[in-house]
Each structure stands twice: as C-alpha cells, then as structure tokens.
Amino acid sequence: MSNIDETFARLRRKGQTGLVTFVTAGDPNLERSESILLALDDAGSDVLEIGVPFSDPLADGPVIQRASERALRSDTTLASTLGMVGRVRSKLKAPVVIFSYFNLILALGVEEFAARASNAGVDGVLALDLPIEEAGEFRATMLEAGIDTIFLLSPTTTEERISKAAELGQGFLYGISRLGVTGVRDRVADGAESMTKRIRALTDMPLALGFGVSTPEHVTTIGRIADAAVVGSGLVSVIENTAEESLIEAKVTEYIRWLKSGQLAG
Numbered sequence: 001m002s003n004i005d006e007t008f009a010r011l012r013r014k015g016q017t018g019l020v021t022f023v024t025a026g027d028p029n030l031e032r033s034e035s036i037l038l039a040l041d042d043a044g045s046d047v048l049e050i051g052v053p054f055s056d057p058l059a060d061g062p063v064i065q066r067a068s069e070r071a072l073r074s075d076t077t078l079a080s081t082l083g084m085v086g087r088v089r090s091k092l093k094a095p096v097v098i099f100s101y102f103n104l105i106l107a108l109g110v111e112e113f114a115a116r117a118s119n120a121g122v123d124g125v126l127a128l129d130l131p132i133e134e135a136g137e138f139r140a141t142m143l144e145a146g147i148d149t150i151f152l153l154s155p156t157t158t159e160e161r162i163s164k165a166a167e168l169g170q171g172f173l174y175g176i177s178r179l180g181v182t183g184v185r186d187r188v189a190d191g192a193e194s195m196t197k198r199i200r201a202l203t204d205m206p207l208a209l210g211f212g213v214s215t216p217e218h219v220t221t222i223g224r225i226a227d228a229a230v231v232g233s234g235l236v237s238v239i240e241n242t243a244e245e246s247l248i249e250a251k252v253t254e255y256i257r258w259l260k261s262g263q264l265a266g
Contacts (some may be wrong), residue, residue, distance in 0.1 A: 003095040003123045004148050004171035006044055008206035008227055018046040019260060020208050022099065024067035025050050025084060026076025028245060034088045036239065038122040039249040041092045043256035044217060046123030047208070048092065049126070052078050052100040058129060063233040066240065078104045078113070082120045089121030095207055097124040097150060097171075110138060114145035115207065120162060124148035124171045132164050135260075139168050150174055155191045159202060166203035175199065175209045175226065216262025231259060 001009070011018045021040050025033050037048055037094060053071035060068065078100060085096055098117060105127060107115045116124065125147055130138060132151055139149040148171035153162055153178070175195060192209060199207055203244065209222045210230025222229040237257060241249045 001105060002146075002148050002171060004097070007095055008172055011029075011046065011227060012206075016203055017223030017226075018208065019219065019256070020044040020047040020049055020097075020210070020228050020230040021256065022051055022064075022210075022230060022232035023235060023239065025081040026053055026071030026074045027067040027236070027239060028070055028248075029074040030076055030080060030084045032245060033084055036252055037088055038091060039252045040256060041094050043253045045094050045169035045256060046095045047097060049097045049099050050081065050128065051232075052076075052081050052098065052104055054101045055102060057101065061233060063240065064237050064248040067236045070240075077230055078108055082090070082113075082116045082122070082236065083232060085117075085122060093101050095123035095171075097126060098122050099126045099128065102127040102130040109248075110141050114141050114147065117147055118145040124150050126150040126152065126174060128152065132161055132168065135168055143170075149262050153174060153195070155195045155201060158209050159198065162199055162202050166205050170207065172206035172208050172227065173199065173203070174230065175207055175211065176211045176243050189222070192222070193225050213259075216259055219259055229259075234259075 007020065023036055023222045027033065040048055053076050054067035055072060057065055057068060060238060070178045089096065123144060127138065135149065142149045149169060150171050150188065151165035151169045152167055153173055197206065206227040208228040209226040210228050210232060213222065213231045214234030219229045238251050238255045239248055244246045
C-alpha cells in the first residue's frame, strides 16, 4: 500500500474529507517553496500537490499562469523542483504528488524522471496532458519506481475512459468539476455531483474533486460526494497577494486551517 493509499484509507476510516493542496514550485522562489510546503503540511494538508512551472499551459487559469511566470523567472525547472522536494521530503508527513505537463517529463526523459522522483521521495505523478490511451508505458515505468500514476477525469469523460483511468490509475482519481481552465469560483459546479455518480458507478477508487475550490463551504459540499477537495488557485492567490514574502507561511497556514474549519465528514 502506497503512502497515498494509506492517506485515503485513513480518511475513509475516520469519515473525513481530505484536502489536496496545490502550489507552483518556485513561486516566488524554490527556497520559499520549501517553507510553504512545510507550512501546508503543518496546517493539515492531506496531499501536497506540486505544480512544475510551464511556459505554455493548456488548462491553467490566470492565477496559476502568473505563478508559473514568477517561478520561471526564478529559473525553476522540473529538475530543480525534484531537487527541492528531495531536500524537504523527510520533514513532510503528507504524500507528495508532482503535477506536470508531459512535455517537461519527456524532455528530461521518462526513466530519468522516474529515478529522480523516486530518489526525491515523490509519491505520485499527474501528467496533465498525457492521454489515458497512451499512458501504459509511462505507468509501467512509474510503477517500477514505486510512484503512483494519477489521472484526470472531466464531466465529458466517457464511461470507457473512466474505467480505463481506474484500471491504470493508482492512489486516487482527480476529477475536474467543470470544463475550462483553473480558477476560483463562487460555488461548486452544478455538474460535479452527476459526474461523481458516474465515476462511483464504475469504481470505488478514492476521488479528489477540484477546479474552483476556495472556501470551507466548497470543501463541505465536495465532502458529501467525494473523498477529497483540491484547492489550487485560491491558495496560489494567497501567495500572490501577500506582499511581504516573510509572511507567506503564516498566511498559507491561516488559509488552510480556515478551509478545514467547516469540513463535514465525507
């Protein structure tokens, strides 16, 4: 059983809604990213998702695009992201998932990525734009390295592809609650429940639901239909809007504790 499996098993035993937190590596710089991850872990994040900055994002809204731009200006790469994870991993309790566009992994080399990620203590990887139908070889390489491969599902994903994602996927499935790019929304998408029902009819694999989560009420709503909520743009906005860098960790801690404060049993 992987660290991610153990985390979701624990959440289910306790009837709790998990919180998956996304930040961009190198935003505002790699040194600060280390302390942000420690703050998120201490604040109660159940899974730490670390985005690798990319110059040509397909699914990221303006908040995460700006985070990638800041990180790229600080010379953050996939290799330096893995190095940062390796330096801080022994101090973290929560599993670590790398979120990357597949082109970056291809550029480094899939086997080289697997080796470096494993050595750094990475628990899972989500290659955003890798089609499920073409993921078999990648998944086999990650499996050999002891890394869970996580797949994205959207409201338009067919039953056939949901089943394939559950067959190949490990750790959890990441459900996108709405079409379009990432970004804070006022409420959870209307189609989230129907999408979750379609997924649950085909697999009991843990499901984390994201895109738009930013308040305790969102976490509570998602907890009624999924195992975990994913917060990305809302958290990245906290980092962006904290003018004094030395205060970022305190602001991040406050925000995560606030999100978890209204949580109901999943």
